[in-house]
Amino acid sequence: MQKGIIIKGISGFYYVKIEEGKIIECKARGKFRNNNITPIVGDRVFIELIEEDKGIIKEIIPRKNLLIRPLVANIDQAVVVFACKKPDIIFTLLDKILIQIESYNIKAIICINKSDLDDNNMFDKVKSIYEKAGYTVIKTNALKNEGIDDLKSLLKDKISVFAGPSGVGKSTIFNKIQNKIKMETQDISSKVKRGRHTTRHAELIDIDNNTFIADTPGFSNLDISFIEPKNLQYMFLEFKDYIGKCKFTSCMHFKETGCAVKEAAHNGLISIERYNAYIEILEEIQNNRRKR
Structure with missing residues (x-):
């Protein structure tokens, strides 16, 4: 058997990137359906090859976490994007997003975008507050590619999702760090340009060896009433x-x-x-x- 990671799922077919780099189209064993288990993008799995590029998922390695929006397993970190201005930072919103991330025991990185608009030292304020709390805080100006290499280095060898309010530049950053999927940049919402077939779950974009990002923003529901x-x-x-x-x-x-x-x-x-x-x-x- 070969070990791999599910990077995409469409209509009962799962695309597994195995350790040697090939992508294998797989079906799940019947025992998963019988036990009400559905393979999820991000799952680490063992597959059995039945043809050169086709296989069967035989085993799902226990997940360390599972996000619902986006539906992705085994997330290592979340990049929380806010802007220096336009829109202004709402600190309560930032804290609620961080609380959700911590509730999943996922590491968070805070990325402050639109650094060219930082005429009141907002980045320094965020850095002083949240680095003291234990977070990595970086700044970017995605339109000018500033800070993008620093962000890429923090993504290496991890599965990452992006979070943050509309209009802060998540889509622009996403497009700068990979070129396999184009995400539209909009003030109100972001959507991925795809063909006629859409995935039921998020898709993992391979941006480097063993480095993946989910193709949809996460943590859009900020209801934290589930926390005792x-x-x-x-x-x-x-x-x-x-x-x-x-x-x-x-x-x-x-x-x-x-x-x-x-x-x-x-x-x-x-x-x-x-x-x-x-x-x-x-x-x-x-x-x-x-x-x-």
Whole structure:
């Protein structure tokens, strides 16, 4: 058997890139249907060749994660794209996207695009807040190819998805880092130019050896009501060193006394902006649950 990764699925056929680089058209074994298991783009699989370029998926290696939008398995990281301006950065939106990414235990990279419009040092502000939190923050000007090579180096040997609001330049960046699929650049939405046949799931674009990007933006649904209030603290990376050091083991880092997280924020060890975002989102989740 040969090991590979599913890069595309169309009408029950799965296209598996095997380790030697060939793409094999495969069907799934009947046992998957019988057990209600559907192979997903991003799945690492073992296949058996029945012809030179055709095979059968015999085994799906257990997934480390599974995203719903886009429907992709085994994502390594998400590139969260915002713009310095047009549109302006909404920090609450950025934090909610990061919370969703953390809930899947996926690494996030923050990319601030349209650096040519940065006349109020917005990139420096984002960098100071989020690098302290533990995130990699880079800047790009996709129209002029600035920062694209830095971004490509961060994508190497990983499966990545892109996230972020409309109009920030995700599609332009996507088109700069690969030339196999052309994504339309629009202010309101982005769609991929394809032929008559469309994939049911996202497609993985191979941009280098063992380096893939999903062809659709992810994390478009920003409903975080699925997060339990007590678990929100774990979605803020910078809290990690202080959780468990509070006076009360059940501390929510809000109104309690003897809170190590709150003390770290007030002493500048944790960004006060991020701490305030945590409180705002915590209250939002709690209030929404009271209304149920």
